[in-house]
Amino acid sequence: MPASLLKLPYLRELKLPSNQLSGFLGEFDSSPILEMLDLSSNNLQGQIPMSIFNIRTIRVIQLSSNKFNGTIQLDIIRRL
Numbered sequence: 001m002p003a004s005l006l007k008l009p010y011l012r013e014l015k016l017p018s019n020q021l022s023g024f025l026g027e028f029d030s031s032p033i034l035e036m037l038d039l040s041s042n043n044l045q046g047q048i049p050m051s052i053f054n055i056r057t058i059r060v061i062q063l064s065s066n067k068f069n070g071t072i073q074l075d076i077i078r079r080l
Contacts, residue, residue: 001039006030017041017062027051038062048072053080 001021006014011031015038024046025039034055040062047070048063058080 001025003029006034009033012036014038025049025052028055030055033057036060039066041065043067045069050076053077 001016003026005011006028008031010033012033013036014034015036017038018041021039021042021044023044025044025048027049028051035057037052037055037058037060041064043066044063045067048068050072052058052061053072053076061080
């Protein structure tokens with residue numbers, strides 16, 4: 001997934017479930033109005049970038065059914 005896709009200034013929702021995306025997610029420098037991120041049911045791996053949790057406008061994050069590993073501290077999730 002090209003990083004430039006996330007920088008589109010009017011991007012509110014990014015829904016790419018079940019698209020056989022693979023590889024690692026880089027840090028997010030996203031649209032200032034992104035509200036929904038759905039990358040579920042792909043083959044993404046590695047750690048979930050902590051920058052996802054810094055997106056102030058995000059309301060829905062769906063990353064299930066991938067191959068992520070690592071831990072996320074509960075206080076980071078509470079900030080959402």
